[in-house]
Amino acid sequence: MLSNFLAFLKEKNQLNKNTYYFHFNLIEPKEINFIPGQYLILKIDKKTRLYSIASSANQKNSFDLLIKIIPQGLASNYFLNLNINDKVNFLGPAGVFKLKENSNKKIFLSVSTGIAPFLSMIKSKNYNFENDYFLFWGLKYKEDVYFLEKLKEIKNNSNGKFNFKICLSQEKEIFNEDFICGRVDIGLEKNIQIKNLSFFEYYLCGGGNFIDDMKKYLEKNCVSKEKIFFEKYY
Numbered sequence: 001m002l003s004n005f006l007a008f009l010k011e012k013n014q015l016n017k018n019t020y021y022f023h024f025n026l027i028e029p030k031e032i033n034f035i036p037g038q039y040l041i042l043k044i045d046k047k048t049r050l051y052s053i054a055s056s057a058n059q060k061n062s063f064d065l066l067i068k069i070i071p072q073g074l075a076s077n078y079f080l081n082l083n084i085n086d087k088v089n090f091l092g093p094a095g096v097f098k099l100k101e102n103s104n105k106k107i108f109l110s111v112s113t114g115i116a117p118f119l120s121m122i123k124s125k126n127y128n129f130e131n132d133y134f135l136f137w138g139l140k141y142k143e144d145v146y147f148l149e150k151l152k153e154i155k156n157n158s159n160g161k162f163n164f165k166i167c168l169s170q171e172k173e174i175f176n177e178d179f180i181c182g183r184v185d186i187g188l189e190k191n192i193q194i195k196n197l198s199f200f201e202y203y204l205c206g207g208g209n210f211i212d213d214m215k216k217y218l219e220k221n222c223v224s225k226e227k228i229f230f231e232k233y234y
Contacts, residue, residue, distance in 0.1 A: 034093035056123035097231035111138035114206035129161030
């Protein structure tokens with residue numbers, strides 16, 4: 001059963017030209033318990049919008065959301081107009097997208113704010129990675145990148161268990177080892193040999209077209225459907 005959460009906006013930061021970070025503190029109930037990968041539901045004018053929780057499951061008294069602003073979008077205008085200390089009602093947590101409890105090596109594939117559930121999964125590990133995790137995150141330009149230092153911190157404290165590449169589809173040169181020119185599938189091919197793709201589990205999050213394209217790409221390269229996980233709600 002979904003719960004009602006009353007929270008107030010504690011922090012609001014613009015991360016790039018169309019993405020914002022929102023940090024909410026809970027009012028009632030005082031704590032939230034969720035599985036990394038789940039989302040919260042916001043109702044605006046009888047319409048619903050779903051947002052993956054981006055914070056660690058160990059963060060009980062508050063939660064973080066990443067919001068991509070769509071010009072004149074109903075929810076986008078709502079979030080842009082939110083001020084510090086404004087109160088908001090959410091429903092949740094909801095969804096079945098979560099990490100499988102096994103020893104398989106895992107690859108996260110995402111674009112834009114689709115990184116949100118993976119941030120939650122990664123942060124919730126608190127640097128205690130039981131096996132290998134690799135994140136491929138797609139954006140267009142270097143100026144779109146955020147949370148780079150946090151990802152590097154997690155990588156440096158993971159004992160070699162976590163790695164990431166930021167795949168910039170519209171850039172023509174590599175800035176350092178953290179970046180790859182090209183889309184997410186290109187980044188995957190440059191780091192994982194095609195013949196070895198079937199050895200991993202895959203978790204996908206992004207727009208519907210991205211999920212469909214990546215699912216077809218993986219299946220074409222001999223990854224079984226049983227190793228591909230996602231939850232569409234866009």
